[in-house]
Amino acid sequence: MPKIYTKTGDSGTTSLYDGTRTGKDSIYFDVLGNNDELTSRIGLVYVLMKDRSDSLDISNILRNIQSTIQDINSNIAKAKVTISEDKVTELEKYIDIMTSELPTLTKFILPGENFVDANIHMCRTQARKVERELWIMNQTIEIDKVICQYMNRLSDFFFTLARWETHNFIIPQV
Numbered sequence: 001m002p003k004i005y006t007k008t009g010d011s012g013t014t015s016l017y018d019g020t021r022t023g024k025d026s027i028y029f030d031v032l033g034n035n036d037e038l039t040s041r042i043g044l045v046y047v048l049m050k051d052r053s054d055s056l057d058i059s060n061i062l063r064n065i066q067s068t069i070q071d072i073n074s075n076i077a078k079a080k081v082t083i084s085e086d087k088v089t090e091l092e093k094y095i096d097i098m099t100s101e102l103p104t105l106t107k108f109i110l111p112g113e114n115f116v117d118a119n120i121h122m123c124r125t126q127a128r129k130v131e132r133e134l135w136i137m138n139q140t141i142e143i144d145k146v147i148c149q150y151m152n153r154l155s156d157f158f159f160t161l162a163r164w165e166t167h168n169f170i171i172p173q174v
Helices: 027-049 058-076 085-100 115-138 145-169
Strands: 013-015 021-023
Touching (some): 027 058, 058 145, 085 145, 115 145
């Protein structure tokens, strides 16, 4: 097995997929690193929810989201990977299904009804952070608009998932 370390990044630069050496302080690596953090956070939510029986198969949805984020990172790193508009539509479908099972939202939501809900909200805020960075990056480097749409919808997905989780898996106190 080859060594995990190459020492090529010891001087503060690293390569994008196309071989371009870029400073580790570049917006590229802010976006890539924050997306990596997001997939790790999603991994925690996956572990917390994977043994549940639910109508949507949330575990599978979360794994698909992680894969899509990896594809987004490949695109950002200049690999020839595209994100289909179907991915945005798919998130909208899940949001609509969960929303149809929820009462009307009438008050501000505070994260932390339980450990799962709190971690889903961490995914939501991390997705928003990545979205903001993508728009900053887009000022100098053109970003595929579908990627920005996906990240916007992803934070909406996590907001709705947190509500859905709280509604379906927390027993109200009487």
